[in-house]
Every structure is written in C-alpha cells, then in structure tokens.
Amino acid sequence: MSKASVEEIKIASEGLRGQLAELFSDTSTPNIPEDANILLKHHGSYQQDDRDVRTERTKAKLEKAWSFMIRSKMPGGRISAKQWLIHDDLCTKACGNMRLTNRQGIQLHGVLKGGLKEVIQNVCHSGLSTMGACGDVVRNTMGPAAPIKDAVHADTQKLTEEISQRFLWRSTAYADIWLDGEKIDPEWIKDPEVNPAVREATQAPEGEDPIYGKVYLPRKFKIGVAIQPCNDADIYSQDVGLVPHVVNGEVEGYTITVGGGFGMSHGQLSTRPFLGQPLLYAKRAHVVDAIEAVVTTQRDHGNRVERKNARLKYTVQTMGIDGFRAEVVRRLPGIETFPAKELSFDSVEDNLGWHEQGDGKLYCAVYVSMGRVVDRENGPQYRSAFAEISKTLDLPLIVTPNTNLIIADVSPDQKAAVDAILAKHGVVHSDGMTRARKVAHACVALPTCGLALSESERALPGFMDKIDDSLRELGLENEPILFRMTGCPNGCGRPYNADFGFVGRSPNKYAMFVGGSIRGNRLAGLEFKTVLGEDVPAKVREFLTAFKSERKDGEIFADWFARTRTTGDAPTPEQFHIELAERAAKLAGDKVGEAG
Ligand code: SRM
Ligand code: SF4
Numbered sequence: 001m002s003k004a005s006v007e008e009i010k011i012a013s014e015g016l017r018g019q020l021a022e023l024f025s026d027t028s029t030p031n032i033p034e035d036a037n038i039l040l041k042h043h044g045s046y047q048q049d050d051r052d053v054r055t056e057r058t059k060a061k062l063e064k065a066w067s068f069m070i071r072s073k074m075p076g077g078r079i080s081a082k083q084w085l086i087h088d089d090l091c092t093k094a095c096g097n098m099r100l101t102n103r104q105g106i107q108l109h110g111v112l113k114g115g116l117k118e119v120i121q122n123v124c125h126s127g128l129s130t131m132g133a134c135g136d137v138v139r140n141t142m143g144p145a146a147p148i149k150d151a152v153h154a155d156t157q158k159l160t161e162e163i164s165q166r167f168l169w170r171s172t173a174y175a176d177i178w179l180d181g182e183k184i185d186p187e188w189i190k191d192p193e194v195n196p197a198v199r200e201a202t203q204a205p206e207g208e209d210p211i212y213g214k215v216y217l218p219r220k221f222k223i224g225v226a227i228q229p230c231n232d233a234d235i236y237s238q239d240v241g242l243v244p245h246v247v248n249g250e251v252e253g254y255t256i257t258v259g260g261g262f263g264m265s266h267g268q269l270s271t272r273p274f275l276g277q278p279l280l281y282a283k284r285a286h287v288v289d290a291i292e293a294v295v296t297t298q299r300d301h302g303n304r305v306e307r308k309n310a311r312l313k314y315t316v317q318t319m320g321i322d323g324f325r326a327e328v329v330r331r332l333p334g335i336e337t338f339p340a341k342e343l344s345f346d347s348v349e350d351n352l353g354w355h356e357q358g359d360g361k362l363y364c365a366v367y368v369s370m371g372r373v374v375d376r377e378n379g380p381q382y383r384s385a386f387a388e389i390s391k392t393l394d395l396p397l398i399v400t401p402n403t404n405l406i407i408a409d410v411s412p413d414q415k416a417a418v419d420a421i422l423a424k425h426g427v428v429h430s431d432g433m434t435r436a437r438k439v440a441h442a443c444v445a446l447p448t449c450g451l452a453l454s455e456s457e458r459a460l461p462g463f464m465d466k467i468d469d470s471l472r473e474l475g476l477e478n479e480p481i482l483f484r485m486t487g488c489p490n491g492c493g494r495p496y497n498a499d500f501g502f503v504g505r506s507p508n509k510y511a512m513f514v515g516g517s518i519r520g521n522r523l524a525g526l527e528f529k530t531v532l533g534e535d536v537p538a539k540v541r542e543f544l545t546a547f548k549s550e551r552k553d554g555e556i557f558a559d560w561f562a563r564t565r566t567t568g569d570a571p572t573p574e575q576f577h578i579e580l581a582e583r584a585a586k587l588a589g590d591k592v593g594e595a596g
Contacts (some may be wrong), residue, residue: 511530
C-alpha cells in the first residue's frame with residue numbers, strides 16, 4: 001500500500017471510523033479488506049494470519065487462517081490485579097496466552113473476527129483501552145518500571161499519564177464501533193479505575209482532531225521517560241525521550257531528546273536507525289506543551305509521500321537538529337526553554353528480584369521469558385502464577401520495557417505467599433540465570449507477525465542456551481551484555497543499540513550487529529551481513545573470548561568494544577542524505593540530479 005493511499009484512507013475515514021462497524025458486524029467473512037486494516041490499527045488491533053499453516057493452506061487452496069491481534073495500552077506499564085484478571089480471562093478468546101510488549105503493553109493474538117468487539121469491550125470495561133495502541137498517532141508512553149515511592153518516580157508516572165491523555169485521538173468512532181455508542185464513563189463502567197483520558201476522547205465532538213487534524217501523523221510516534229541512571233525506557237530509541245532534572249528531591253523540569261527510531265530496510269541506505277538527540281530542557285509545567293510542539297512539527301513537516309522516511313527521525317535529519325529546535329521553539333510562544341542537560345545512564349536492565357520500594361512495602365520483578373505469559377508443560381506456568389497472585393493477593397502489576405513483570409506494593413507479610421505461588425508454578429524469578437539472559441529480548445515474529453522474515457521469539461531462547469554456556473565457561477555470567485533479536489529489520493526488539501543485535505533476513509539467516517551498549521546510548525554496526533542461526537553462538541563466542549582477554553579491570557563489554565573496535569558497516573550520514581534525497585526525487589517523479 002503506497003503512502004499516498006494510507007493518507008487518503010485516513011482523511012476519508014471521518015475520525016478513523018470508516019466502515020469498521022459494518023465490517024465487524026458481518027460474520028460471513030473471517031477477514032477485513034486491507035484499507036480497513038489500516039484504520040483498525042488506530043483502534044489497537046491488526047489483522048494477521050497464522051504463518052505456520054500459510055503454505056499448507058495455500059497448497060490446499062484454503063484461505064489464510066485469519067485472526068486479530070489486540071494491543072492494550074497502559075502508560076508506564078501499570079495494570080491493576082483486576083485489569084490483569086480481565087486480560088487473563090480474555091486469553092481464552094485468544095490463543096491461550098498473552099504477550100507483554102517491550103513498550104509495556106499487552107498483546108492478545110489469535111482473536112477471531114467475530115470475537116474482536118467483545119475483547120475490546122472487555123479491555124475497556126477493565127478501565128484500560130486499546131485506543132491509539134497502534135497507528136499513526138502517539139503510542140503507549142513508556143516510563144520507569146520500578147515502583148519506587150518518591151517524588152521523582154511519582155512525577156514520571158504522572159507525566160506518562162498526562163502524555164497519554166493529551167495525545168489520545170479524539171473521536172466518537174471508538175465508542176460507536178466497539179461499545180455500541182456507549183461512551184466510556186464511570187456510570188457505565190461502574191469502575192473508579194476508568195481511564196479519564198479515554199472517557200474524554202470517546203466523548204469528543206465530531207470534527208477535526210484538535211492535535212492530529214484530519215490526517216493524523218505521517219507515521220507512528222513513540223515517547224519514553226527514564227530516570228537516570230536507569231535507562232529502562234530506552235529513551236534514545238524513542239521519537240521523544242524525557243529525563244527529569246531533580247532539585248532537592250523534586251522534579252524541576254525535563255530534558256527532551258528527539259529523533260530516535262529503529263526501523264530500517266536491509267540494504268536500503270535511505271533508511272536507518274538513529275539515536276535520539278538532545279533538543280531542549282523545559283520546566284515541568286511546560287513539558288507536555290513542548291512535546292505537543294514536537295508532535296505538531298512532525299505533523300506539519302514529516303514526509304507524507306514515503307512512509308519509509310516518514311518517522312520523526314527523518315524529519316529531524318532533514319531539518320537538522322537546530323532547524324528542528326527553532327521550529328519547536330517558535331510553536332511555544334511565551335514559554336521559556338533552556339539548553340538540554342547532560343545525561344548519564346548505566347543500563348537498560350530491569351532490577352530483577354525483591355526490593356524495597358520506599359514506603360515499607362516491597363516489589364518483586366519477575367523474569368518472563370520473551371514476555372510470553374503462558375503455561376508451559378515442562379516449564380514455568382506464568383499465566384497461572386500471575387492469575388493466582390492477582391486473585392488471592394490483589395496486588396498491582398507493572399509490565400517492564402524488557403517484558404518482565406513487577407509485582408508491586410507487596411507488604412512484608414505477603415512476601416512468602418508471593419514466593420510460594422511463584423514456586424508452585426515453577427516461576428523462579430531470576431535465580432541461576434546469566435545476567436545477559438535476564439535482559440535478552442526478542443520481538444514476536446513468527447507465527448503471527450506478517451512482516452517476519454525469520455524466527456525471533458521462538459529462536460532466541462535456544463541461541464541464549466548456547467551463549468549462556470560460553471558466558472559461563474569464560475566466567476562472564478555476571479557481565480552486563482545486551483542481546484536482542486528481531487525477525488526482520490523493523491527493529492521491534494530494539495536490536496540496533498544492543499551489544500549484539502541479530503536481525504532476521506530470511507529463514508534461519510540473520511544480520512549480526514555488534515557494538516551498541518547496555519546503556520542504550522550507542523548504535524551497533526553491521527558486523528556480519530548474513531549468519532546462519534546455528535553459527536550465531538560461535539560468532540558471539542569469538543567476541544566474548546576477545547573481551548575476556550583484552551578487557552581492562554572492571555571494563556564492561558560495551559566499553560571494551562568502544563575502546564578496541566570500530567563498529568562495522570553503517571551508512572555514513574553523507575550516504576544516508578544522498579540516498580534520502582535521491583529517493584525523494586524519484587518519488588516526486590523528478591530525475592535525480594536535474595532538480596533545481
Ligand atoms: Fe513493532 C510493526 C510488534 C515495538 C518498530 N511491530 C510491528 C507489527 C505490528 C507488525 C506489523 O506491522 O504487521 C508487530 C506485531 C507482531 C505480532 O505478531 O505481535 C510488531 N513492536 C512489536 C512488539 C510487540 C514487539 C515486542 O517484542 O514487544 C512491540 C509492541 C510495543 C507496543 O506495545 O506498542 C513493538 N516496534 C517496536 C519497537 C520498540 C519500541 O517501540 O520501543 C520498534 C523500534 C522503535 C521504532 O519504532 O523505531 C518497532 N514495529 C516497528 C516497525 C518499524 C517502524 C519504522 O519506523 O520503520 C514496524 C513496521 C512498520 O511500522 O511499518 C513495526
Ligand atoms: Fe515483526 Fe519485524 Fe517487528 Fe519482529 S521486528 S515483530 S518480525 S515487524
């Protein structure tokens with residue numbers, strides 16, 4: 001689908017309404033047309049098919065095995081026990097499990113067309129929603145996962161919620177289509193936890209969206225907040241990153257970074273990952289307005305001709321960071337902005353295990369392999385464990401950016417009960433694991449992702465078994481080393497700033513990127529264009545062996561790499577700009593070189 005047609009579909013949709021209501025009340029077909037799927041994304045769902053059976057069904061001249069993925073949004077990953085139980089219940093309408101996402105949301109896969117409305121209704125009944133979880137709008141806002149009870153953590157969580165509220169798309173379409181026109185309001189839901197942002201957004205008067213207009217953003221838009229030195233929200237990978245500046249224990253304001261983003265296409269130099277760059281510092285009262293100025297600058301200046309170059313990162317590159325800043329500041333009349341503060345981070349890791357949270361209570365961060373909350377026959381029974389904790393102890397949960405799960409607000413006398421439930425279901429939070437394994441993540445990929453070129457979620461645990469052996473043999477089991485994998489170059493697993501990023505090219509073949517950083521602040525380079533899956537652990541071992549023999553005292557892998565190696569092939573900024581200009585010219589129908 002070309003970029004122009006996506007734009008046309010959005011414009012013609014009347015507040016993202018389209019024909020979705022009619023299509024989903026027609027039960028005679030298992031799927032919807034592609035243009036409707038584009039609108040559906042803004043409602044938090046994607047049409048997919050089971051790729052494990054695609055070939056055999058095509059051979060048998062059967063239709064694809066269609067189903068829908070549904071993504072729930074929760075700023076900062078916060079979800080109550082009751083909301084969790086509603087999602088757990090909905091697993092039975094999906095493929096029997098749920099997937100924690102690395103933007104702190106929850107995905108249910110395999111929902112059939114006839115069941116989609118009921119699932120979305122139930123998510124809304126829980127007080128969460130799917131509105132804007134996908135599509136050309138601001139997505140789920142990420143924030144620090146640890147539920148530390150201090151003024152700074154309280155403020156970052158409040159900020160994720162303020163952002164979420166400000167940037168929800170506004171139209172009655174969502175309520176009309178999924179909730180039979182009933183607006184999401186406390187009377188109807190009878191739930192004090194109802195999300196006020198969604199209530200307001202679904203009651204919006206018809207007409208243009210106040211922020212997004214008729215045509216929404218050129219592309220998806222992502223925001224994350226992190227408190228130094230923990231970069232769990234991986235702010236340099238975000239369109240907008242936010243970091244609080246703390247004075248006397250209180251947040252004075254936020255440094256704003258812009259233009260991070262990871263999607264690329266193999267071999268296409270005009271697409272590439274970028275890290276966010278410092279934009280400015282704003283006082284707390286002006287932070288959300290400053291973000292709105294960034295969002296509207298992207299709305300008005302982003303590329304609406306080529307979706308591959310439509311993310312904010314390309315707008316920032318095209319305008320230059322100084323030009324971009326000038327435009328943002330111009331949109332903030334009467335608001336004083338300041339130079340960005342220096343930032344410093346240690347790691348993107350979660351702090352797994354038990355910790356005090358600062359109010360006499362405890363939290364427990366539990367490792368969830370690849371974020372898949374499932375009961376495995378010969379492994380951990382994550383789904384049963386978390387459901388039982390929610391049912392019997394009614395404790396709030398938090399999805400982390402590394403797709404683990406935090407059990408929060410545990411009073412000391414509940415700790416033994418939590419441990420007993422986890423142990424009963426074989427969930428051994430992180431005991432005995434290498435440090436690398438605790439943070440290793442793979443995107444979903446096969447069998448649900450329509451864009452996957454190779455396995456990812458189903459492959460990384462096997463890769464890590466062998467890598468773990470090397471780490472243990474070399475005595476590196478406690479080293480902070482970041483491994484991430486994706487089934488295609490779109491970069492969902494955030495592989496491009498990892499120490500090692502494995503990026504699917506075709507079945508069992510991966511491009512191998514090396515030399516990012518566990519701090520999330522450096523891009524890896526393309527070290528090997530194609531490596532067979534079975535050869536990946538040996539390639540990794542070569543680096544680990546060199547690290548072990550060459551490292552200086554206390555030096556971590558990322559610093560050893562930076563000191564001793566140069567990152568592999570990556571397009572230079574010049575190459576990138578030349579290709580970008582060439583592509584734009586081609587798309588505009590000009591002959592390259594003849595313009596001007
Ligand atoms: Fe992603 C598309 C899964 C985080 C970059 N992503 C997809 C789709 C929806 C495939 C599709 O378009 O048909 C995947 C659904 C697979 C499935 O079956 O579930 C998908 N992305 C995911 C998740 C579930 C991966 C995970 O391991 O958790 C993450 C959901 C987060 C959420 O709750 O919203 C997810 N995706 C990311 C990230 C990381 C992040 O946001 O922190 C990135 C890289 C950062 C970035 O956006 O630049 C990412 N996803 C993409 C892209 C490439 C965007 C680009 O700029 O080119 C696509 C494809 C697209 O948009 O065209 C994509
Ligand atoms: Fe799918 Fe590619 Fe994203 Fe993995 S990186 S979930 S394969 S789009």
